[in-house]
Amino acid sequence: MARAPISIPPQVRSRLKRLGLTTRRAIGDRGIGAHASRSRGAGLEFAQYRAYELGDEPRQIDWKLYARSDKFFVREAERESPIAIWILIDASASMAQADRATPDWSRFDAAAMLAACVAELAMQQGDRFGWIVLNEEGMTVAEPRGGRRQRDRLLVDLARAGANGSFPDASRLAPLWERIGANDIVLLLSDCFDDGAVALVERLAKAGRDALAIQLLTVEERDFPFDGGFRFRDAETDAELIGDGASLRDRYLARFAAARAALNDRLDAAGIRHAAYVLDEPIDRPLHALFARAGGARG
Secondary structure (H helix, E strand, O other), X not given: OOOOOOOOOHHHHHHHOOEOOOOOOOOOOOOOOOOOOOOOOOOOOEEEEEEOOOOOOHHHEOHHHHHHHXXXXXXXXXXXXXXXXXXEEEOOHHXXXXXXXXXXXXXXXXXXXXXXXXXXXXXXHOOEEEEEEEEOOEXXXXXXXXXXXXXXXXXXXHHHOOOOOOOOOHHHHOOHHHHOOOOOEEEEEEOOOOHHHHHHHHHXXXXXXXXXXXXXXXXXXXXXXXXXEEEEEOOOOOOEEEEEHHHHHHHHHHHHHHHHHHHHHHHHHOXXXXXXEEOOOOOOHHHHHHHEOOOOOOO
């Protein structure tokens, strides 16, 4: 069953303009922490017009077109970026988890919205972006391309996708290593509960890729607001635990905090930039943690 179309809220879209996708490697003459991306100016090939959006610089407006149409349009010219960003989306069953208060906003919904936001960032810079959806059936791969048509394809693919089964084993991931270029950025969107997902991004980092991860968590995992008897079930293994929420809370919160600290230490040791997102937070918060421009405001 197809999911609802993804629509980035206007206030989020505006805040995305403060961000920039960067790689740790020096590419061309831009220096460490930057890469050649969209450039505007004379001598570049005209790409397209688009409607003016809040946050665009007035100098980007085509004033001649405004005089004819009485509407603001931005004239874009671009040259292809030497890098691409790959969005790896965990589609295992645990990603379907949502909170009781917001059953229509699951981890996978949040991952899809984050993927759409990253696509917008890539388009802002003229960068190519591709995606890989991962579950026990293997991988669904879209090779990196640029532009709005690629963005629209991403939205369609994610509307059709769902979270089910387990994370694919290492043997099914073999084709992935041939596709991701040495200068590419790789972003994992996952709850990071399956060791295979963490091992995947570790291996990419070890192979020299610029690897990042966003861990997606529910509010109930963070707060454990349960009172009375509950049956807790693992979505991927069907293992169950029956117990009283109040009596389990302190032990659960301590163990969950320890698990998150251990994960952060593991990602740090591998040189993987990372952030966490909880389902009641602004969707772009982890993107600001990872991609805020130096000296820029944070959302």
